[in-house]
Amino acid sequence: MKMILKYIGKVILFFSKQILQATLVVIIFLAIIIGVITATVAERKKEVIIEKNTYLELDFSKGIIEKDRSGFFELEKSVKLYQVLEGIKEASKEPNIGGIYMDIDHVDLSANYIEEIGEALDEFKKNGKKVYAFTRNINNQNYRLGIYATKIVMPPIQSAMIDLNGYYREFNYFKNLADYVGIKFNVIHIGDYKAYGEQYSKGNMSKELKKDVKRVYDRVYNDRIEEISKRREMEKIAVNKAILGGELVMTNPMYGKKIGLIDGLCYQSEFDVKYEVGKKLSLEDYLTTIKSIEKPEKIALIYASGDIVYKGTRGNENSIDVENMKNELKKAEEDKDVKGIVLRVNSPGGSALASEIIHHEISKLTKPVYVSMGGVAASGGYYISSGAKKIFAAKSTITGSIGVVSIIPEISGLVEKTMINIERIEKGKYSGMNSVTAKMTPGEIEKIRVSSLGIYDEFKNRVSLGRNIPLDKLESIAGGRIWLGEEGLENGLVDEIGGLETTIKTLGKDLKLEDYQVIEITEKKGIYETVLGYRDIYSSVRSFIEAPMLQTTRFKAKTPLLFMPYEFN
Numbered sequence: 212m213k214m215i216l217k218y219i220g221k222v223i224l225f226f227s228k229q230i231l232q233a234t235l236v237v238i239i240f241l242a243i244i245i246g247v248i249t250a251t252v253a254e255r256k257k258e259v260i261i262e263k264n265t266y267l268e269l270d271f272s273k274g275i276i277e278k279d280r281s282g283f284f285e286l287e288k289s290v291k292l293y294q295v296l297e298g299i300k301e302a303s304k305e306p307n308i309g310g311i312y313m314d315i316d317h318v319d320l321s322a323n324y325i326e327e328i329g330e331a332l333d334e335f336k337k338n339g340k341k342v343y344a345f346t347r348n349i350n351n352q353n354y355r356l357g358i359y360a361t362k363i364v365m366p367p368i369q370s371a372m373i374d375l376n377g378y379y380r381e382f383n384y385f386k387n388l389a390d391y392v393g394i395k396f397n398v399i400h401i402g403d404y405k406a407y408g409e410q411y412s413k414g415n416m417s418k419e420l421k422k423d424v425k426r427v428y429d430r431v432y433n434d435r436i437e438e439i440s441k442r443r444e445m446e447k448i449a450v451n452k453a454i455l456g457g458e459l460v461m462t463n464p465m466y467g468k469k470i471g472l473i474d475g476l477c478y479q480s481e482f483d484v485k486y487e488v489g490k491k492l493s494l495e496d497y498l499t500t501i502k503s504i505e506k507p508e509k510i511a512l513i514y515a516s517g518d519i520v521y522k523g524t525r526g527n528e529n530s531i532d533v534e535n536m537k538n539e540l541k542k543a544e545e546d547k548d549v550k551g552i553v554l555r556v557n558s559p560g561g562s563a564l565a566s567e568i569i570h571h572e573i574s575k576l577t578k579p580v581y582v583s584m585g586g587v588a589a590s591g592g593y594y595i596s597s598g599a600k601k602i603f604a605a606k607s608t609i610t611g612s613i614g615v616v617s618i619i620p621e622i623s624g625l626v627e628k629t630m631i632n633i634e635r636i637e638k639g640k641y642s643g644m645n646s647v648t649a650k651m652t653p654g655e656i657e658k659i660r661v662s663s664l665g666i667y668d669e670f671k672n673r674v675s676l677g678r679n680i681p682l683d684k685l686e687s688i689a690g691g692r693i694w695l696g697e698e699g700l701e702n703g704l705v706d707e708i709g710g711l712e713t714t715i716k717t718l719g720k721d722l723k724l725e726d727y728q729v730i731e732i733t734e735k736k737g738i739y740e741t742v743l744g745y746r747d748i749y750s751s752v753r754s755f756i757e758a759p760m761l762q763t764t765r766f767k768a769k770t771p772l773l774f775m776p777y778e779f780n
Contacts, residue, residue: 402614405691519561557585
């Protein structure tokens with residue numbers, strides 16, 4: 212019977228491999244065909260003509276990205292933040308563009324993106340051009356963008372809704388469920404406010420995290436009230452009272468116009484005639500008309516987006532790979548035309564080892580590096596930023612979180628419930644630290660804690676040196692505490708408030724560059740990696756299929772992690 216089962220298992224394994232390989236071949240074939248078709252269609256696009264009184268149309272319903280995504284299957288290419296900012300800037304100088312039209316019904320943008328785009332819209336309006344925002348529904352998110360417009364317009368109907376409120380957020384804690392199932396998470400924090408992972412090891416939110424979260428949300432809320440008051444010319448006290456009292460929840464556009472939240476009432480079909488808007492031109496089409504002029508002096512733009520990993524898939528927007536980052540920095544350093552580097556950091560952190568290596572690579576560059584922080588540049592994201600000459604952040608950027616955390620899952624309780632008996636043979640103290648089925652001993656926990664303390668001290672030393680903050684003062688803003696960008700400016704973690712465009716302009720000014728070109732430096736994927744990460748998918752699945760059934764290893768990082776607790780958008 213055992214021989215039969217073993218044979219059946221081999222047959223299933225063989226056919227699984229064949230099916231997997233055949234599927235991947237088909238995927239590659241289809242991807243190449245789609246890529247060729249997409250390229251052919253792109254070449255056949257007609258020339259874009261900008262007529263007089265054309266309005267640039269901005270649509271953020273699909274969101275925007277930091278850097279290019281690789282892959283043939285992305286038929287509808289996403290627009291990058293830098294393209295949006297450049298498009299708005301160039302449109303402000305185009306005589307035939309009379310203004311900007313935004314349909315803000317669905318705005319898939321984080322708070323910092325809205326700030327940066329708003330900054331560009333303010334510059335656009337300085338040239339006497341108008342910005343219109345049309346929407347059928349107003350909420351906390353899209354109204355943040357809408358208030359940068361010259362006029363906000365809604366249809367005059369009861370079913371169109373204004374829904375402005377304070378803030379509400381739920382945090383899930385899984386310890387009770389994990390206890391019930393028989394899984395334990397050993398979470399070792401260095402820093403009282405370093406709360407990442409506590410939802411797995413605690414049944415309730417810690418008072419430190421609750422204090423940090425409430426402070427951040429309150430400040431974000433107050434900034435929002437301040438902006439509404441200033442841009443809509445309304446009394447701040449009245450706005451605050453109306454929102455907290457629920458007066459602006461599920462109210463209609465007519466009332467919104469009466470109190471000054473919006474400017475006009477009009478159906479979208481009648482909008483262009485009423486507000487003298489000419490032909491609309493999408494941002495994507497307008498970008499094709501902008502000619503790139505080669506200039507002798509350049510500023511390099513490099514992206515550090517996603518989790519920080521020691522080794523990952525090249526070109527992956529969701530991770531910052533050590534080798535990729537080293538290569539990109541090296542290209543900028545060795546290019547004689549590049550006079551300075553802007554590093555765009557949008558990361559909640561990751562591997563402590565990878566963060567230190569990237570910090571070292573940045574610190575040793577001879578060319579000045581200015582960091583532009585995105586929505587999150589915390590923990591490991593701040594670690595790598597601290598090696599730069601200057602740091603810029605949006606007011607809503609989440610930064611800081613200077614601390615260390617290690618999360619080591621343990622399923623010994625679950626194993627007991629399944630009645631599986633595991634026999635262990637070992638030699639040497641701590642040899643079994645990688646086992647996921649064995650209970651962690653106090654000695655093992657202490658080993659990790661001591662290692663983490665060393666990393667925490669190294670982290671603080673890097674920040675202290677890079678930011679010129681004495682260690683005794685730094686401790687009061689470290690300990691895992693999170694800060695908004697504007698708070699970082701107050702406590703010395705940040706140099707200036709401003710977005711990507713401001714960072715680039717300031718670097719150019721500081722370098723005394725009169726006329727320069729911004730070039731983006733990114734590592735490109737090979738053909739196999741481009742097609743849905745083919746090489747990684749195949750090798751991972753193959754390893755899984757061929758792995759011994761009962762082999763177990765503890766899921767833990769070889770070095771502790773630098774992660775911020777939550778994102779606040």
